[in-house]
Amino acid sequence: MQSFTEENYLKTIYYLANRQQGEVSTNALAEMTATKAASVTDMLRKLADKQLIHYKKYQGVRLTEEGERLALQVIRRHRLWEVFLVEKLGFGWEAVHEIAEELEHVRSEELVARLDTYLGRPKFDPHGDPIPTPAGKMPETGFRKLSDVATGEDVCLRAVLEHSTEFLQHLDHSNLTLGCSVTVTEINAFDKSVLVQIENDRTVFVSYEVAKNLLVDSH
Amino acid sequence: MQSFTEENYLKTIYYLANRQQGEVSTNALAEMTATKAASVTDMLRKLADKQLIHYKKYQGVRLTEEGERLALQVIRRHRLWEVFLVEKLGFGWEAVHEIAEELEHVRSEELVARLDTYLGRPKFDPHGDPIPTPAGKMPETGFRKLSDVATGEDVCLRAVLEHSTEFLQHLDHSNLTLGCSVTVTEINAFDKSVLVQIENDRTVFVSYEVAKNLLVDSH
């Protein structure tokens, strides 16, 4: 059994490993967990002793199979709770992350299984992130960035890469909702901003910064 | 802001103070929290420093107003989550306490308020225990024990005093469900066991041990 702290480290290692390529560095972990590098080193030794990570001094860190399984269980719980908070309790998608950070540490297999059933076995969380399987596998999504879509293409908004309140509220104000169908009508050659038509209705302006953080697929 | 541990001590002090009369003893707390008396003493000093309890060495302990308010907030969260687990996720009433022990420590006013609304502002948890108000007051229930009911009286099952799995499952098997109306048809003079007729239908045998742990009211 792991502590809250150990679970948070495992989750963070998972995220960083999938953000960059190869081993995760001590400093990157220190920044993400808002601790100091010295503290991270101590924890890495502990996780290595428990066989949850591969760790050689000065060489960075990588999850073992068991470590990845545990990390994905935590992420599964996090994302299921986020679905609950949005779908059942009516929270906005910008408000749920903080609360899910706490709920994710309630470890009861039975609870997670029943919550999953209650929510209708969702495949994605409110931000479009895939929910890991009970067995501990992260589903692949073939999403690409809106900034990579060609003019005239008709795609479906699926996920956000940026989770900040400001970004999510900006999307709300622009009527850009996950699940909605958009057509790229124009791409500005200079600043790469795009105009998209939402659900064959109104057209909205999307800056390159925003388009880079929106994931879509082709229905 | 209190730690999980501090919240658990406050809650335990509240329960013990309302179980007996007067101050709560160090040993009673040690037993309830499954720690040693020496550890309790350390924590009592800390809670006293934070003005959450009245504490004089060797004299036992009592919650301050602020301490009681916090204890009741924890109990409110615990009981609301128990309602959620039974009503929404379909857990049996014997299975929810353990999980609620963890969920009760997720501190988000907004979460508790929304959960309360979502559940329909319940007044009682699955065991018939009253849910404290958001302001931190414990509602009074005028319940009395089934063992104190006279022959011929018609009452409603409202709560259990004993929360063990064995007891709760025994009630399930006897078709004794909270909310159901029972009439005492006979009281055995020797062992104080009673016969009750459930919902004007079948009659079941209730031992004195069980009757002492069932609370009822007169509709």
Place this chain on the structure above:
DNA sequence: CTAAAAATTTAGACTAATCTAAAAATTTAT
């Protein structure tokens, strides 16, 4: 009312998680 028993507190130690400052290893740049 004293002496034994019981309850409580103190003293000193341990673990988990963190920190700062200093040392060591690795990477980068001349």
Place this chain on the structure above:
DNA sequence: ATAAATTTTTAGATTAGTCTAAATTTTTAG
């Protein structure tokens, strides 16, 4: 290829919560 810069680890402390063993206070009983 060496020196400088950066990253990482070690050393030594700190805090929360816990423990055992010993000391102290309160309660109970003769």
